[in-house]
Amino acid sequence: MFIAMNRFRVNPExxxxxxxxxxxxxxxxxxxxxxxxxxxxxxxxKEDHVLYASxxxxxxxxxxxxxxxxxxxxxxxxxxxxxxxxxxYLGPPNFEGFEVIQTVGNASDA
Numbered sequence: 066m067f068i069a070m071n072r073f074r075v076n077p078e079x080x081x082x083x084x085x086x087x088x089x090x091x092x093x094x095x096x097x098x099x100x101x102x103x104x105x106x107x108x109x110x111k112e113d114h115v116l117y118a119s120x121x122x123x124x125x126x127x128x129x130x131x132x133x134x135x136x137x138x139x140x141x142x143x144x145x146x147x148x149x150x151x152x153x154y155l156g157p158p159n160f161e162g163f164e165v166i167q168t169v170g171n172a173s174d175a
Contacts, residue, residue, distance in 0.1 A: 066101070066165035067126040071158040074114040079153045083117065086150075093137035094121070099128020114155045126164065 075083045087105050094100050101122040108116035123129040132138050 066168070067123045067129050068163045068165060069121045069123065069129050070161045070163070071119045072161070073117040073119075073158050074155040075117055076153055076155060077110060077113070077115050080115050083153055087119075091141065093141040094132075097128075097132055097135070097137060099124035100132070119158075126162070129162070 073083070084105075084107075092103060094103055101124060103122075104120040106118045106120055108118060110116075121129070123132075
């Protein structure tokens with residue numbers, strides 16, 4: 066399993082706009098080979114930003130990398146650089162990719 070994360074530092078005055086963009090966007094992830102699930106996470110609020118992270122789980126790193134070279138990826142990111150979003154983000158997203166080495170489930174869910 067592979068987890069792909071992007072961390073975003075968002076202008077505190079534009080949090081509602083940021084969340085609306087993500088809630089309304091077409092992700093183009095459903096049905097992709099190896100895609101498991103996606104989460105958008107809201108983190109701590111600092112003086113100058115609110116931290117968010119997109120968290121995508123893939124069956125393998127290869128499945129994730131195939132997605133990054135796909136038409137679905139290009140479609141999902143087509144509007145990422147729109148000028149109306151200037152000042153929304155405090156810097157570019159910070160990508161982090163993780164290979165899962167252990168998973169612990171809840172025995173009561175079995």
